[in-house]
Amino acid sequence: MPAVAVCRRARLEDVEPLFQMIDGYAQRGIMLPRSREVLRRQIDDFVVTEVDDMVVGCGSLCRLGEELVEIRSLGISEGYKGRGLGSLLVAELVKEARDLGIPKVMALTYEVSFFLKNGFAVVEKDIFPEKVWTDCIHCPKQHACDEIAVLKILN
Numbered sequence: 001m002p003a004v005a006v007c008r009r010a011r012l013e014d015v016e017p018l019f020q021m022i023d024g025y026a027q028r029g030i031m032l033p034r035s036r037e038v039l040r041r042q043i044d045d046f047v048v049t050e051v052d053d054m055v056v057g058c059g060s061l062c063r064l065g066e067e068l069v070e071i072r073s074l075g076i077s078e079g080y081k082g083r084g085l086g087s088l089l090v091a092e093l094v095k096e097a098r099d100l101g102i103p104k105v106m107a108l109t110y111e112v113s114f115f116l117k118n119g120f121a122v123v124e125k126d127i128f129p130e131k132v133w134t135d136c137i138h139c140p141k142q143h144a145c146d147e148i149a150v151l152k153i154l155n
């Protein structure tokens, strides 16, 4: 029987698999690290995707103002990519923004074509407010950021 993917809100018991996955990507410089403590504190901001009861992906929404949220810590485990799970997570996070009445969803990413396929457009980084950059103090590349800003305007 084909595996069924489920998207759901994260729970405290997901902290360890989330930590392992995010840390793996952080060590390769494609995500900012999140400690277990931070994940515990921010767990309500996360959604996860499960296949056969195993967490294989996550993403979070960070509110940056009345009109803007950022997708952060979006990742799918190796071996589960290319099956539509990342798109499923993005759709869930976008739905959440819509439900909250927030019209703009942005991300900073290296995966530009993935976001284009999911209805985002590439934009200049300097259109975003200061708050977007507060997380960057934790990034080793803060003075030479090569990530691309993408934005989806909900209507």
Ligand SMILES: CC(C)(COP(=O)(O)OP(=O)(O)OC[C@H]1O[C@@H](n2cnc3c(N)ncnc32)[C@H](O)[C@@H]1OP(=O)(O)O)[C@@H](O)C(=O)NCCC(=O)NCCS
Pocket (backbone or CB within 6 Å): 025, 030, 031, 071, 072, 073, 074, 075, 076, 077, 080, 081, 082, 083, 084, 085, 086, 087, 088, 107, 108, 109, 110, 111, 113, 114, 117
């Ligand atoms: C980016 C990421 C979340 C995509 O997840 P995924 O489950 O592999 O993506 P999907 O299967 O939903 O892909 C959806 C579409 O985007 C395409 N796509 C996915 N990753 C792509 C990539 N790296 N480059 C180009 N296209 C890509 C797929 O081919 C698919 O297109 P299709 O619908 O025409 O077949 C995943 O590759 C990942 O975890 N990357 C490492 C972490 C990261 O960079 N996260 C982004 C931080 S903002």
